Amino acid sequence: MAPKAEEMRKGPWTEQEDSLLVRFVRLFGERRWDCLAKVSGLNRTGKSCRLRWVNYLHPDLIHGRMTPEEEHLVLDLHAKWGNRFGLQPYSSSSDYMNTQCTIRSWSRIARYLPGRTDNEIKNYWRTHMRRKAQERKTSASPSSSSSSSSSSSSSCSPAAAAQGVVQSEGVKVYSMDEIWDEIAAADSVSGLTAEECGLACPPPLPCPMWEDCSESLWKVDDEYKMATVLPVDDLMISDFHYSD
DNA sequence: AACGTAGCCAACCGCTGTCCG
DNA sequence: ACGGACAGCGGTTGGCTACGT
Structure with a gap:
């Protein structure tokens, strides 16, 4: 029962x-x-x-913090593929089969990081992006306390910072979509393709x-x-x- | 020492695709 | 062809911990 x-x-x-x-x-x-x-x-x-x-x-599974190499790989792959299922429209199941490899992003990225799960990567990315968005927000509004000198992050491109973020009432609440869009726009400038990284979509791990x-x-x-x-x-x- | 905040991570939720009778 | 069960995914939430004030 x-x-x-x-x-x-x-x-x-x-x-x-x-x-x-x-x-x-x-x-x-x-x-x-x-x-x-x-x-x-x-x-x-x-x-x-x-x-x-x-x-x-x-x-x-590997438990513990990601290595710098893993972090870099996540950033590179995500810059290329984005994060979300359905970014590329398809109109039939065969289309779906053809494009599936490009849109199941977290799990796909996870395949390049043996021992890491999509959930783990997703969590890492979310944390990383929140920090990045905050950095960008502060650098986009220099009038507010002329930059605390340490907000310069090597991963925060000037182009992205120049984009700025529309703020109302002083504080902008970011939806994940907004964050994704901004980061993708910024990072894709220097992003590598999987193929350029010497990677090809591997079969699911046995x-x-x-x-x-x-x-x-x-x-x-x-x-x-x-x-x-x-x-x-x-x-x-x-x-x-x-x-x- | 106490409190507040941010980061991290495990787990849940809802949706969608696939499989199979 | 169809519908239900199952599987897998991305998004979200809540709790714990570390750290700063």
């Missing part, structure tokens, strides 16, 4: 939940998340389970951990029974995500 929607757990995951999820992903693979969520006994939606796995528990067990994934009856009787204490999750 699946719990009703309002009974589903939300919020931060506990270590026990993580352990359970890892165990069941090993059995079921990275698919059928709803089913996995139900049989695991996790009081979570399949969606939530998938997100937890993809963004945190996946063994290939899931090495599961490939060798794919044929056994769906004869899970026995394993499932086993899993359901195994105490959570037996699960060694710490290897997955608390290592550095």
Whole structure:
């Protein structure tokens, strides 16, 4: 009996939940998340389970700050591709298939950064851009406290700063769209194409951990029974995500 | 020491595409 | 051909922490 929607757990995951999820992903693979969520006994939606796995528990993930190289790559790729699905219109599913490679940007960028997730990159970018927008705002309005001398950022182009930002009531609240538009306009001046970077849209990363067990994934009856009787204490999750 | 602010990150939400019966 | 289930994506939010005043 699946719990009703309002009974589903939300919020931060506990270590026990993580352990359970890892165990069941090993059995079921990275698919059928709803089913996995139900049989695991996790009081979570399949969606939530998938997100937890993809963004945190996946063994290939790298935890920790981005390196300067990674940051630079993110900036370059984003300057080229933008961030949003649907930037390039398409009128049919075949058009979609043809242009998909250019518009699923966060996940696409993530493919060039092994061990990083689209969510992580998105978060990084958002933080980065907020800072950049603020820098630009201050440099665009010199009348307000003749520049605190340190607002010069190497990543903030004069051209972009010259664009300025229309402000009303002294403070401009930026929507993400506005930020994207401005940054894209500024950065695209010096942006490199993926091809120029020596990059080509790679295939989705394989899931090495599961490939060798794919044929056994769906004869899970026995394993499932086993899993359901195994105490959570037996699960060694710490290897997955608390290592550095 | 207390308070306020900014940055960071995990998680949720809503939408869209794909798959399959 | 159609509709429902599933999967994946970008956008957004909320909480925690570090830092400055």
